[in-house]
Amino acid sequence: MGTTINDDGNEEDEEDGDNDNDNDDDVANNMLHVNVLNKWSNKSFTMLLGILKDLLPKENANLENFSICQESRYKSNYGKDDGILRHPADGEAWKDFDRQHPLFSQDSRNVRLGLATDGFNPFGNMSNSYSMWPVIVMPYNLLPWKCMKQAFSMLSLLIPGPQAPGRDIDVYMRPLIDELKELWEDGVLTYDASTELSFQMHAAVMWTINDFLAYGNLSGWSTKGYLACPTCNKNASSQWLRDGKNKDTEKACMDLEDMKMRKELHLKRRADGSFEKPPALYTLSSDERYGFCELLKSIKYPDGYAANISRCVNTKGDKLTGLKSHDFHVLIQRLLPIRMRGYLHNDICVALFELGNVFQELCSKTLKMKNLEILEDRTIFILCKLEKKFPPAFFDVMVHLAIHLPREAILGGPVQYRRMYPIERLLGTLKGYVANGARPEGSITEAYVVNECLTFCSMYLGGIETVFNREKRNVDVSVHESGLEVFAQNVRPFGLITRVSNVSQKEREMAHWFVLNNSLELDHYLEQHKNLLENEGVRDITNRQKKEFPKWFKEHVRYNPKLYSATLI
Incomplete structure (x- = not known):
């Protein structure tokens, strides 16, 4: 942005020219995103680009928060010492790592990573024997509901088939290990958009995520025989059987x-x-x-x-x-x-x-x-x-x-x-990228690189459907503000709603307790009643509270006009 002197000697504002360049980039990002999201072929996308020439404005990405979700780019101040584990930062391994490496833990922008790998057949359940091993890295410097999601997982390495790498997996992992060692020891110069300053970002791998067989390949530990348990090691007691494969x-x-x-x-x-x-x-x-x-x-x-x-x-x-x-x-x-x-x-x-x-x-x-x-x-x-x-x-x-x-x-x-569920889902996504059966690794790599670039760009796109703002498959819930929280959602029933006349007293009591126990407005009273039972030395507090709380709550709030609700009591 600025002014220049044109041939006539008049000042000309450069802001329009800058905006035009920005618009070009934004249109390209949007089009590429639509291409990946809807799985268009390269030929059809090229033909479409020859027709469309619309220009769209681009927002400034130099923001403290993401332009769409308005959430922090990294998570700081991990963990609470209240005895409850909500995030890996609450675990003993994370805390011990912080004690051993205080310089690393002082800067919350330093990245903690998990490394996962597993083999899969890119051709589905066909008889063709083929084993391909992707190595996936996921960061934990995110909000809890974003960790382990596909949009934030990185395919850092793809070990080709058709045979599984076995114990030779360390040979394939060598380039990745060298890069991780560089991130740990030297770090990499990174720009922080929130402070508009550059800093040296370091990274550390906290643990690996894999099934027990892949654990044997990654660690080199023999998962068979007398010392199969890596935790017990020599302290495990075992006995050789006639047939250890079949159970009955x-x-x-x-x-x-x-x-x-x-x-x-x-x-x-x-x-x-x-x-x-x-x-x-x-x-x-x-x-x-x-x-x-x-x-x-x-x-x-x-x-x-x-x-x-x-x-x-x-x-x-x-x-x-x-x-x-x-x-x-x-x-x-x-x-x-x-x-x-x-x-x-x-x-x-x-x-x-x-x-x-x-x-x-x-x-x-x-x-x-x-x-x-x-x-x-x-x-x-x-x-x-x-x-x-x-x-x-x-x-x-x-x-x-x-x-x-x-x-x-x-x-x-x-x-x-730390479990394999998200990894298995990601493997299913990678399997869907295979378009050329003769070159499955190339198909997966090409599709993943394009998808990763466009996923990152979509964080800054507005007015278009992305993986971050797409509605869920079954969006049939609307929220109304009146009434209790437990009744605040309207859902689509499976069939015709009918009123049942022959409801037993036991079923009525169960429905009544369900409403009381799942109303956020009553959490304070449930905790208060629980403390009373604990002071009385009651052992089976859950069943006792289920039996006595409805009557106690009715007597407790009946004469308070602010708390009274005929629906509850």
Whole structure:
């Protein structure tokens, strides 16, 4: 912006010329963004560019906050010492890192990273054997609901197939490791738009995210044999079995006989010299397996809660294949404890329910430090219950690792910042980029680079649909300000709304408690009533509060006109 002297000797404002250049850049960004978002072909996009010549103004990107969301570019002042884990910054590993490297932690703009990798077949479930390994880096200097999202994850390395790298993965990782070491030791000169100053930004990798098999490749630790557990190391007790691969075979019964335990499951010799394997409490008949699979095919889940598990049931309806890690969690947390009640012995059902409850607590958005310490002991006790019913071959290293999950949560914070769910979703996105089957790596790289550039540019674009302001798939909720918070949303029902006349008293009490327990306006009174019960020395506070709070609250607020609500009491 400024003035120049033209040929006539008159002053000419340069602001219009500057704006024209800005407009050109903005139009290009918008068009490229639409191209990637709608997956246009290069040919159609080139033809469109030959027709469109509109110019749009560009906003100044030199702002403290993003131009669209108005949120901070980086997160500072991590963590609260209140015993609640909300972010990896609340974990012991993050705090210990800050104590060991105070210079790094003093500047909140220094980046903390997580590194994830896993193999996948870019050709889907085809018979073609092909394994490609992307290496993904994600920053944690973000708001909690932005961490681990695809828009903020970076594909830093793509190890080509067709064979998996195995133990040679360190050779492929060498360039990335050199760059990470440079970021840690020397840093890189970075411009801070909020202060309009440059600073030396450093980065540190806090941990890796991978399944147990990939962990063996990355770390070099053998995940098989007597020392398979990296936490227990030499302190783990293990025993060699006849057949450690199958859980319920004749060899599993022979293992019990060798260990001189559970005689009712030992093989019984028939008169003709053959052996009979007695039925165990944990086995299901073919009809029971079929019934359970039919249940999985019929269940409908809330949008975004779980994958379509019905597609994992085979055509015969008695086996499950192709489950992802999140599907297994849905099974153990929600489906198995409920559906197995009519099929298995009560002791096994109780143990499965308790194990599912452990995973539910571990997968909570926020964790309490004192609960995690108790959870570790509970997990050991639950596995001991299962050891009394299931064969020894069932208890391999994968079952053993459940003991260490509460301790890992104490160190690293909530599990949603370190689990494989987002990585598996990203792998599915990368699989969709394959347009040339002969060169899958090239297809993924080209599409990802364009998408990454346009995703960054879309943070500064206004008046156009982006991945940051796009509406969700099922946007059928409107909010009205009148009434209680629990009733503040209008939703689209599945069918015709009818009034049920034969509602039992128990169902009415359950609905009443649901409203009271989920009204934000009553949190203060719920906490006050809970403190009264704690002072009385009540043990089962949850059930006691559920039973007594409605009457207590009715008497407490009946004569207060500001708090009175006939709907509540």
